[in-house]
Amino acid sequence: MRVLLVDDEEELVSALAERLSFRGIEATWATSGQKALELASKVCFELAVLDVKMPGMGGIELKRKLVEICPGIKILFLTGHGSEDDFRRGSAESGREFYLVKPVAIEDLIKKMQEAAK
């Protein structure tokens, strides 16, 4: 499974990628929507884990652009405490069960990734 992690906090995405790698899941990471799109134009990912609120391009806009580049890509949103409106928009895009709130246990994240990839 080719996984893309996107969050503007480098310490977070790099640590998540390291922990996923320890569990046999190779993940590539980016700290902005623009960088994520550049990566996706070279490699078509099967699953992406996106932060909702990021400087510049937010996760919801990024999801729409990723789907254009990689049709069939599955999306999980991973967010801090957003507003009710954020939750409505995010869960409408990903499905309520694929909208996760930080911090998330790595086992729960992997379980959701596997469910989303089905």
Place this chain on the structure above:
Amino acid sequence: MMTTDTQPADWKRLGLDGLAFFGRISASISHELKNFLAIFNEQAGILEDMALFAEKGGELRIERLKTLAGNMQAQVKRADVVLGHMNAFAHSVDTPEADVDAAGVAALVLALSRRLAACKGVALTISEPGVSLPVRTSPFFLQNLLFLLLWRAVEGADASRSVRVSVAPGQSAVLVRFGGMTRAAVSAPADDRETGLLAMLGAELRRDPDGALILVLPEQPVASAWC
């Protein structure tokens, strides 16, 4: 050309808008703190993974441990700065009137707004005078007004995508200048929230010919303002 925007303060409106401002800033801070918790969670998770690996006979990488410890300490420092801002913001409602350093208040409002502005693709910079510029005012409502003007600047940022704030002494007043805006954003009339706060604080809003908004804060409160 100079224009001003004042009207009598509507206390109910000021109170409700003030609560909305307090909520918006608090929510933004909670979002930042959630990010720190998520980073701590993953870094602690790496330590756990390394311990499990070592238990199974793998090599414990000391340099990696040192790097992780350093990263965690750096995150603690970042979180402490955010909590310091949150604390100062929370205490701004302690008293309806106080002597404050206008430059310090402006710097705090920028710090509290930086992530919100970044989400709009706008960078915030401040040029401080290097000396204290005391004003006697309502600390909370001054923050509210500064935030509204800053947000007007963010939403009306010009092609530079950089809003520049400077604070300088004036004639029995302190001048807070907001630059980096389109002319349309500068010349737009003040909305009800801005005019209410301007009246309450005895302040004035000017437009300068170079395309900037200037908030003129009196050093002393206007007698009828909120007493």
